[in-house]
Each structure stands twice: as C-alpha cells, then as structure tokens.
Amino acid sequence: MEKRQNNKAWLLVLPVLILVAFSAVIPLMTVVNYAFNDTFGNNQFFWNGLGWFEEMVRSERLHAALGRQILFTGIILLIEVPLGIFIALHMPKKGFWASLCLVLMALPLLIPFNVVGTIWQIFCRIDIGLLGRGMAELGVDYNYTNDAFDAWLTLIVMDVWHWTSLVALLCFAGLRSIPDAFYQAARIDQSSRWDIFRHIELPKMSGVLLIAVLLRFIDSFMIYTEPFVVTGGGPGNATTFLSIDLVKMAIGQFDLGPAAAFSLMYFLIILLVSWVFYTVMVSRDEGAQ
Amino acid sequence: MAKITLSNLAHRYAPLGSQASSYALTEINHVWQDGGAYALLGPSGCGKTTLLNIISGLIKPSQGRVLFDDNDVTGVPTEQRDIAQVFQFPVVYDTMTVRENLAFPLKNRGMAKPDIQARVALIAEMIGLEELLDSKARRLSPDAKQKISLGRGMVRESVNAILFDEPLTVIDPHLKWELRTQLKALHREFGHTMIYVTHDQTEAMTFADKVVMLHEGRIVQIGTPEDLFEQPEHTFVGHFIGSPGMNLLDASIHGDLAMLGERAVPLASAYGTVAGRTQIGIRPEHIRVMADGGLPAEIRAVENVGHRRIVRAHLDGHSLNIVLPPGEPLGTGTLHLQFPPDKINVYADEWRVAGSIR
Structure with a gap:
C-alpha cells in the first residue's frame, strides 16, 4: 500500500x-x-x-582553565566509574537490603547542586565544620580555602560523593539484566571471578556504562555550582574551571565578545565528545545485531 | 561418562511450614543409564528444569541423593561435577571468538595449549563451526550460538552428562529439525549421557530413546515414544502426548466389557473389580469408522489439516476426537465407530490398570 x-x-x-x-x-x-x-x-x-576566537585560542588563561577542567573530569571519571562498578557488583541483589541500598544511593542525586556545595562548604570549614575541625584536631594540616591541593581534594571527594551513585545505579541495572544462565554456564566452565567480570558482566553492562561515562563527562565538564559555592574558584585560580572562568569573564569583567567566543568553543568541545560517544554507541549496537 | 542415580529425591523452593511449601518435585527414584538419550517431558511448571538443575548441581535438593556412578555428588558443587549444560538462551562469551569460547573450559582446567587446539578443532568439526572459528561469537545467529554452548560442553572429554534445558526455544523452526538431527547423530557417535528437557512432545519423541514424563513434580511414566503413545500409564500422559490427545471416556468396567452408559464396548482382556473413577482411553488415530452398527457418534466439526482430518464428534454427550485419513466428505450425519479392543486402555483414578490376558 x-x-x-x-x-x-x-x-x-x-x-x-x-x-x-x-x-x-x-x-x-x-x-x-x-x-x-x-x-x-x-x-x-x-x-x-574571528578576532575574539583568535584571542581566546591564544589566551593563556583559557588554556589553564581548560587544563584544570580536563584534569578534574579525568580524575573524577577515573574514580567514579571503577568505584561505581565495584559498588554495583557488591550490592545485595534483591530483598529489603537491595531496596535500602537503592534508596540510600539515590539520595545524593536528589540534592540540589548548590545545597551539595553548601553542605560540603560547611562540612569542611576548619572553624566549625565537622570534617575540617576534626582534621585540625587530629593535627592534619587541611584548609581548602588557602591550599590548592586541599581545595582540589575537597571538590573531588564532593563530586564522588554526589555522583558515584549514578554510575553505580546504572551498572546495577545492567547487571540485573544478565540471565542466571550465564553465571551457571560460567560455573560449569570453571570460570574465575575475574573472567566472569571480564567476559560476562563487563560486556553486558558496557551499554549502560557508556551512557554513565557520557553523562558524567558532560556534567563534570560543565561543573559550576558546587565549586562556585565551595571555593569560588580559589585559592587564586586553582579551582577555576571553564564555567567559572566563563562567568567571571562575561559577568565579572563584562568582556562579552571574548566570553561569547569562549562559550561557543566550549559548546563545540562538548558537542564533539558527545558525538564521538554517540557514534561508538551506534556502531556497537549495529555490531551486536 | 556415567550412570546417574536419583535416589529418594524431592525438592521444594519454600521452606516447610511456610504457605507455599508445596513440593516442586516429589519422591523421585530413577536411574539414567550411561550413554542413554533421555527426554524429560512435561508442561511448564511440572518441575523438569528443577530436576535438571539438581542433576547439574545448580540447585541442592531438599531431600534425597544424586549419584554419578557410585559416587554421591549431592553436596558437590556444579563446577566439580563435570557436566555440561545447554541453556534455553544461548550462552556465549561475547568478547571472545568462537575458538576462544570453545577453548575456555579447557583453559580454565589448565590443559596444555597444543591439546586444547587439537580438541577445539575436533569439536568445531563435529558441530560444523570450523569456518566460523575466528569470528566474534556475538555476531552469530542464535543457532550458531547454541552450537557453541553445546560445543563448550562437549569439549571436555571427561564430561559425565550433557544436560539440555529447552535448547531450541529461540531457534527458527526450520533449523530446529536440523539441530535435533545433529544432536542425535552426536549422541550416536560419542555416546554421552544426554538429558533433554522440553515441553514439546515432537522434540522429545524424536530426540530420545527413553522419554521421562513429568507431571506435577512426579515421574508418571518412563518409556519409549511408542510406550507413551500406545500405553500411557496415566491419563495425563494420554492427554499430553498426541495431537489431539487421547479420548478419555467415563465407563464402568464389568469383566471384559466397558459400559459407556447403556452401550457395551468389548475389551481385549478381563478386569476384576476396578475401584475408583474408571475411564477408558482410546487414541483418536485408533478409532475405526464402519458402515453400520457400532457406536453412533454425531459429527460436530471436521478440521482438515491436509494429510489427515480431525473429526470432533459427540457420543452420548461425551466429546470425542477421531483422526481419519483424507477421503470422502463426511457430511454432518452420524458416524458408526468401532474401538479396537487391543487399543483401549483402562484407567482407575487416572492410573492405567492392566487386565489379565484371557
């Protein structure tokens, strides 16, 4: 017809x-x-x-912010992805404890970004914060407001606390979809625990894992609110990531032209990476059929 | 290869005393002879997969013992039982090539490389996958994947038995036949003990030398496909095997006569007093149509399925199926039926009663 x-x-x-x-x-x-x-x-x-673009491409300041951004995103991906997989593998599979785990793990994901920032900002303060004061009492030299390393550490721990659940929950869903027969066959084949992970679990959850990595990449690459609340980009420019730098440039200095060129390039980077991910995912699906 | 003995076996999923403490399997005593090809046949939920998983060790029975030859393996974990199992959905390792898939169980057992290669080549030839050896397993069709999981089982020489859990469920109908034939050939050639779980009677009958019929967690009959067809020990077997199944008619038994109401049907042998609910069973294929006399049955419908016709008829209010070869149109009138005495089975409370030969 x-x-x-x-x-x-x-x-x-x-x-x-x-x-x-x-x-x-x-x-x-x-x-x-x-x-x-x-x-x-x-x-x-x-x-x-292309004047503004040329200026921005050559800008030391932008290079530094981009470097910090890539480092930050790289570190949190390196921590959150393996940690998320590890947690998913060790979560209870069903029953009351599984539900409890799911609820507890979903909690950080439900907290608004600036509240997360505020929680950690207060938590880590060396005068009144539980962690900051505790560290001081223990004699650890920790101060995120004037030590660049401590500031980074705080932001990374915060991000891991905030977002590892997302990776873990996605992986957990992927793991739950593996039929029991695969594990049974693996036992019959005398497969080692590592081989089960390597040849059954990892390939079966690679689809959701790819989505988790993509989401975490985009989110962390655009991170603004939490570092803004906790460190404000400091000490100095130590935690000034791309978004924070962009806002400083556009609203702080009112350099609208450079900031606009900056944001377009920023946008293109994210678009490019997302496109790569998308292509990989699509070609994987085609390969599976 | 080994003889497998199930002794006094029973299993329930929920603990005794809880609400759902009914048995998935009740009191099974059975010996699977070494090198036999068995089919475990029954409807969904009759406990056949449970029984299979008990043999493979994936489930520990609530009661009873499993013996391989004379060794009690009830407490032995799956990985040490040296059995192979092919599951409903093909299990292959996606990341590996066909060759690596087949070599995997041997590699895990620490076999030497050249031995593995020789063995894999042999198995690949047997299951007809030589040409695909170097392609990625995940790109293959379901039937090729199912062959890989079979091959992964057979690759170990020491394997005690190969267990199949409805292995053809996801295979295209025209390939089912081919795979089944191949399985049968492999069995003839290598003589593994094979146990094949299915709810499809054609699969069971074509694959197995002995069919084990399971109903509500009990073995109701063990026999050749002919036994199951000609002499079902239980009305359930009569009903389940055959398409359509056996006709079962309530009748009272008097010596060598069965009374269907007022009508007498002669039987091949004499039966004493038979207690309980008595029925006679006759296969639709065995009923004969005569020109005259016999049992008058009213035709309700005729289904022509090409090579044969299935007549749905009524005999004194009992519905009756009759299978006839293609031929003259039947019209809508009355058929005169004869039940050949030697084809009639007598049942009391669902179980077959043997008559004394005159």
Missing part, C-alpha cells in the same frame, strides 16, 4: 519548535552575534570576524 505523505503533521511539531527557538536557538544566536562583533554599548555592533 502506498502511504500518502501528510505534511500537515509538521504543524504538530510547531509548538516544540517555537519553545526550542526561544529557549535555545535565539539565545545561542545572540551569543554568536557577540562572538563575531564588538560593541561599546548602545546596541551598536562592529564586525570583528
């Missing part, structure tokens, strides 16, 4: 299109406008071509 195209159906997409136009496309175009023009106010724009 020949199917007739009914182009009126496009009208149904229109509301979403309008919504997206106002929420994303038009603001983005404004940014593009600032990125290629210079302005001194009064809504007067002067064409600047």
